[in-house]
Amino acid sequence: MTQKDQELAIVTPLLEEYGFTLIERKENERPDFVASTEKGRVVGIEVTEVRDMSRPQIEATEYVVDQMLQKYTDSRKDLYDGIYSVGIYQDIIHDGVRIKPLEKQLFQELDGFISGTCTEGSIVKRVTRHISGSLLVSREPGHLTWVHSLPQDLLDKAVSKKAKKLKEYQALPQNKDSGINEYWLLIYIPGKEGWEIWAGIHPTVPSGYSSIFITDGFNHYRIQ
Numbered sequence: 001m002t003q004k005d006q007e008l009a010i011v012t013p014l015l016e017e018y019g020f021t022l023i024e025r026k027e028n029e030r031p032d033f034v035a036s037t038e039k040g041r042v043v044g045i046e047v048t049e050v051r052d053m054s055r056p057q058i059e060a061t062e063y064v065v066d067q068m069l070q071k072y073t074d075s076r077k078d079l080y081d082g083i084y085s086v087g088i089y090q091d092i093i094h095d096g097v098r099i100k101p102l103e104k105q106l107f108q109e110l111d112g113f114i115s116g117t118c119t120e121g122s123i124v125k126r127v128t129r130h131i132s133g134s135l136l137v138s139r140e141p142g143h144l145t146w147v148h149s150l151p152q153d154l155l156d157k158a159v160s161k162k163a164k165k166l167k168e169y170q171a172l173p174q175n176k177d178s179g180i181n182e183y184w185l186l187i188y189i190p191g192k193e194g195w196e197i198w199a200g201i202h203p204t205v206p207s208g209y210s211s212i213f214i215t216d217g218f219n220h221y222r223i224q
Contacts, residue, residue, distance in 0.1 A: 011045055030168075044184070048186070050154055
């Protein structure tokens, strides 16, 4: 699969939801895609991918959390009818030593979130149950996987980088001729990064884009 094919697979669900059809263009034209509706609304869409180059620094923490969640899953066979993702607060994620003594509290909070008796914890931010065909579709039922929030600095860096490109795109003759009246930025977060994808994430830097979306390839949310 080429990079363009991958970007197309990522953007297609978004276009379908908003009722857009792609306009054929040359492969090297920018932005990545231009699409329109039957009513004449034309949008230019730029796709970018965000990765964390510092991930090796938290691999030890990932191992600790995975082991704890596996232990919890083994003690809760009633969870085997679902697929769950667990959001853990950022400051704890980056300190594997700190979380080890908190196993009992972690399990209590998981019990509360899953039963619906807890909506806020000091370790667990949220627990989400997914259905087949959605996030974590490759996971087996009964599996708990932890996720953490996309670092704000990485989100803002990605937005700022593409904001610099926007004026360049707007000035291109072919884009003016296409009648583009708004530009969207779609930020792709690969699932293996383990970041939580939800509508509560927002950039704190100006972008110039009409709308900014974030996606993991399955779910997408408008964050601006």
